[in-house]
Amino acid sequence: MAVAGSAVLAMMILASVLAGWIAPQDPYDLAVLRLEDSFKPPGPPFLLGADSQGRDIFSAILYGLRVSLFVGLASTVLSLFMGVLAGLASGYFGRPLDTLVMRVADVQLSLPVFLIALVIMAVWGQGVLNIIVAISVANWVYYARTARGMVLAEKERDYVQAARAEGQSALSVMFTEIAPNIMAPVIVIATVRIANAILLEATLSFLGLGVPITRPSLGSLISRGYEVLFSGYWWMSVFPGVALMVLVLSINLMGDRLRDVLNPRLKR
Amino acid sequence: MSALLEVSDLRTWFRTRGGVVKAVDGVSFSIGGGEIFGLVGESGAGKSITGFSLVRLIDPPGRVESGRVLFDGRDVLAMGPRELRELRGDRVAMIFQDPQTSLNPVLGVRRQMAEALAYHGRGGGRRETERLCREALEEVRIPAPAERLRSYPHQLSGGMKQRVVIAMALLNHPALLVADEPTTALDVTIQAQVLLLMKRLCRDHGSSLLLVTHDIGVVSQMCDRVAVMYAGRIVEQGSRDQVLFDPLHPYTKGLIQCLPGLNESRARLYQIPGVMPSLLDLPQGCHFRDRCPLAGEDCRTYPEELEIDGRRVSCHRAK
């Protein structure tokens, strides 16, 4: 199952990267669109139908996949980076930095992730960079908390004491000694949260608070399709939705398997 | 007089991805009423699994493959689920190795003890149950038993927890107590206490005790009869005096030699050379062959069990 998932995922990533070459039509090129193609149902040459402006849904999905993947990945990496950094510093240097960081984390954890990201985007406005940052800010706490916990445990270990005794600077110890040893559970969290990040972006874009309309992600495509859904033009929302679901599902399949393999507690 | 427990050719195998692990491979012994029987061997020898197999407490991928376990004349391995449930905790009770994990952390002591009674139809009414539990705790010498009943496991020390487990096991006056390394996880200072407590209680209740342990010292203090296990099989069994003071099997001899006597001074501690083979990769013939100082060509075939003097041993050299 997981193997199938990874295969599908790999295919999708490849497809999105090669979108420019595979897509039958460049949906951003206004010159190519013809209004008389609008709302054409699935059938050649529009594999999955056309939208209100004659855009090929299949091509739009390929490009949209690219945006969704990019935002999901970038925000996960960024929040991982931010979170681990904060956790490392917090755990290593102790008070008062630790108290400060933990208080901030506490406050943030009392609020739902979705709401935090929503408010940030509401204030800041649409934009790819904006949403990447918004999702990262909403998510860093999870990495920070785990990293900090691990650092507190590792700090007392022999190899750390040895490194300090050798005269290594605090920063050096933090990054070269401790960091590699705490990455495992952090990666596990990342595999869970990357799917969340993609869904979060999709939801925000659906509400118009995500990526700009010039660079639509799968969520934006679904949103566009939603407006005409009940007039019978179902292919505009359903196909991007299926694509999104398959994407996240394959990530989750892989992630699940990865977590089962890495989970020490289920081994007897 | 027929024995309380008669085990014949018991085999418990684990089917793993790496192959079939024959943890218990043809074990036979018997325990009489009121007898304390020691099952001794290194870790991995299969003694704990033997203990669990007696009441079919084997989780997959393990399975009791074949054999007979006659308890009071009835074959445990052929029992239906209802009969088995009636047997467990009532006629045969178990004590596990680690008291820290034996008790459910989110249920109170009273609750856990009471259910041992309730599910076997004893202790009608709250007062009666309370009394029986309190008396059981008194028997195992737990101070302030009434308070302890109201406690939760995490509020008790390791030694106390194990006493609770023992008390719980004895609530229904079982005919057989199976104790799997009951003191290994306890502080050395209280190990002796708990062991002697168990011995006394068994004598008082007239229960038999199957004591599974790796510690020969314990066996010599506690047991009437002993069986020595190695790599899934019993290599020697007999009365305590016979096995410990006049061992016939080279492995038994080696084990006894390993014991440092407190009053001797020796230059070096004796160790049996080598390690017990992996159960996935046993040598052809006698399992002890590769480590045995007396091994010969004939050891390529597994030695038949010989009966000498009312004791049993599996070794070509034991004549």
Next chain:
Amino acid sequence: MPIYLANRVFHALLVLLAVSFIVFFIMYKAGDPVELLLPPDATQKQVEDLRAHLGLDRPFHVQYAAFLRNALGGDVGRSYIYNQSALEVVLERLPATLELASAAMILAVALGIPLGMLASLRPRSWSSRFIMFFSLAGISVPTFWTGMILILVFAVQTGLLPSSGRADVGLFGSFFTLQGLRYLILPAATLCLFQLALVLRLTRSGMMEVLLQDYIKLARAKGLPERAVLMVHALKNTLIPVITIIGIQFGELIAYTIVTETIFAWPGTGKLIIDSIQNLDRPVVLAYLMTVAVIFVGINLVVDVVYTFVDPRVRVH
């Protein structure tokens, strides 16, 4: 115990204060509503007058202090759009949201826990695998899409259920009338899917870990029937961590009503917040965020306290 409680309450208040500050700060920076409220040809004087009238020309800390003072008295400002107290605007619509959220949570727990337990007992059986696949799909689909598909199938194609709106049944009435339920069921199902899958997976993994423990083995060795082993010994240990998660997830659930209410035109606070954001109706946004923060913090507090009752190891006696 009282000390612990006081501690948690104090902590909660601190969090609320911090939230109020951040929220106010963001809104302050967010944009000038005055421009929106006046016709484009308004004179500069009119703009300034309105600004002064709304108190928007005072320095930040003054505005914040005033805000706090008023907030404690229950006044978070007046909606620029609805000529009403912002708090009133929010509170009027809150019951509908709570109704939807609790329906979803109840569904998620009532289905998720039993299914999770089932899936944990024979992990390799076909039914378990099916349940697990379904739960994986459940966390892979965005809420809004679930809603769309449900509407498509149940409302548009088959006409079985209404596609939007809420029955006119008064406070929390949707639970008690057939008509109310008809309108409630699709949005609640949409909202609950993700949580159901989550609860299911948590229960399953928790159960599987618990079933490996020694005390379970000893319970069986005592002769307990399997039913008792599962429901008495295993379940309690499994559910304790699940309770905390459910508490937190209820907060997320309320947040996601924003999406569900938009799709189903459910008259709650979700649609309100989206509109208010677009219209820069600052007081309403503030009122919403503060209300919702109070609810979340309250839920966390309740969960903390409940936890001490449920897990004997953390009881503060």
